[in-house]
Amino acid sequence: MIRIKTYKSILCILLSLTLFSCDSDNDSNPENNEQVSQDIMVTKEKLIGDWILVSSIIDNENVSPSAFECLKKSTATFNQDDTYEVTFLKLGSNSTNLCSRTVTQSGTYTVVGLNSVTFFNFDSEIKLIDDTLQITSKVTNDNEEQNQIDVFIRSDNSELGENQAEETEEVETDNQTDEDNNDDTFDGTEVIQNILGKWKIDSDKDCLQKNTIEFKSQSVFEFIQHKKNFNRRDLLDYNVSVSYPLPESIEATIIKGNSTVVFDTSAECQFIKTSTLEYVVKDEKTIALKNNPRVKFVLEDSTTIKLVHTFTDSDNNEQIREFIYKKL
Structure with a gap:
C-alpha cells in the first residue's frame, strides 16, 4: 500500500510539473508576444x-x-x-x-x-x-x-472629405461680417430695373445647372444652390448630428440664419440651399452682398451677370471663382 501511494504521489508531481512547463512555454511563446506587441503598435x-x-x-x-x-x-x-x-x-x-x-x-x-x-x-x-x-x-x-x-x-477621416469651394462649387453666403457695404452715394435705380427677375447659371454640370438667382426687390434676392452629393463636413457645417459611419438614408431640413438647407440622399440633387440675401448697388456694374465682401455680382450686359466668389483654399491662399448667369 505504501508503494502504491508513493507511486501515485510521484505521478501527481510529474503531472503538475508537466502542466506548469506547458503554461510557462505558452507564456514565453515568441509568436504570442509578437502578436500582442503588434496589436499594441497598431492601436497606438x-x-x-x-x-x-x-x-x-x-x-x-x-x-x-x-x-x-x-x-x-x-x-x-x-x-x-x-x-x-x-x-x-x-x-x-x-x-x-x-x-x-x-x-x-x-x-x-x-x-x-x-x-x-x-x-x-x-x-x-x-x-x-x-x-x-x-x-x-x-x-x-x-x-x-x-x-x-x-x-x-x-480629423483625417475620409468621411469628412475636403469641403473647399473650389471642389464643391458652393458659394459661401453664410460668412457674414460687420463690414458695411451700404453706400448711398450711388443711385442704383437703373441697375436694379435691369437685374430684377430670375437668372439661371450657364452650366451643363449635373446639379450645378439648376442654380438660380432671383432679384425680387431693390435690396433682396433669392439664391438657390444645388449639389449632387454631400459629405460629413456639410452636415457638420449645418449642425446635423448623425451616426458613424454615415447612414445610407439621410433626410434633414436645417434653417441657419437666412438660409434653408435640405439634405436628402434619395434626391437627384442631395443638397439644396436656398438663401434670402440683401444686396447693395455699388456702381453701374457692381452689385455687392450686404455685409459679405466675399461675394459680388458684375453686370456684363442686360442678359448676363457674373457672380464672383472670393474664398480661402486649403493652403490658406485667396482664390476667386466666377460663375455666369443668364437672365430668363
Whole structure:
C-alpha cells in the first residue's frame, strides 16, 4: 500500500510539473508576444493624433442642431508620450459667444491590446471602438438622468472629405461680417430695373445647372444652390448630428440664419440651399452682398451677370471663382 501511494504521489508531481512547463512555454511563446506587441503598435498608431466630435446621442436620439452647434467643436488629442486631452465646448451664458463654456479632461493612457486602451483621470467611460472614440457620460435633462454618447473620429477621416469651394462649387453666403457695404452715394435705380427677375447659371454640370438667382426687390434676392452629393463636413457645417459611419438614408431640413438647407440622399440633387440675401448697388456694374465682401455680382450686359466668389483654399491662399448667369 505504501508503494502504491508513493507511486501515485510521484505521478501527481510529474503531472503538475508537466502542466506548469506547458503554461510557462505558452507564456514565453515568441509568436504570442509578437502578436500582442503588434496589436499594441497598431492601436497606438490609430489613436495618436487629433479627433473631432461628429455625433452626439442622448438615449439613442441624435441631439438637436441647436445643441450640436457647440458640441461639434469638441476635440480630442492623443500624444506619443501616452498623454491625452479631451475638450468639450458647450453652450454658455454669454450671448456674444454662445460656445463659451469649456470642459477639459486630461491624463494618461495605456494601450493593452488591439483596440483596448486603459484611460486614467477621466470621469466618464471612454472606449476606442473600431475607427471611433466613444465617450459615455451622464447628463440630467428635466430632472431625469440620461446617457450621452459622444462619437469622435480622426480629423483625417475620409468621411469628412475636403469641403473647399473650389471642389464643391458652393458659394459661401453664410460668412457674414460687420463690414458695411451700404453706400448711398450711388443711385442704383437703373441697375436694379435691369437685374430684377430670375437668372439661371450657364452650366451643363449635373446639379450645378439648376442654380438660380432671383432679384425680387431693390435690396433682396433669392439664391438657390444645388449639389449632387454631400459629405460629413456639410452636415457638420449645418449642425446635423448623425451616426458613424454615415447612414445610407439621410433626410434633414436645417434653417441657419437666412438660409434653408435640405439634405436628402434619395434626391437627384442631395443638397439644396436656398438663401434670402440683401444686396447693395455699388456702381453701374457692381452689385455687392450686404455685409459679405466675399461675394459680388458684375453686370456684363442686360442678359448676363457674373457672380464672383472670393474664398480661402486649403493652403490658406485667396482664390476667386466666377460663375455666369443668364437672365430668363
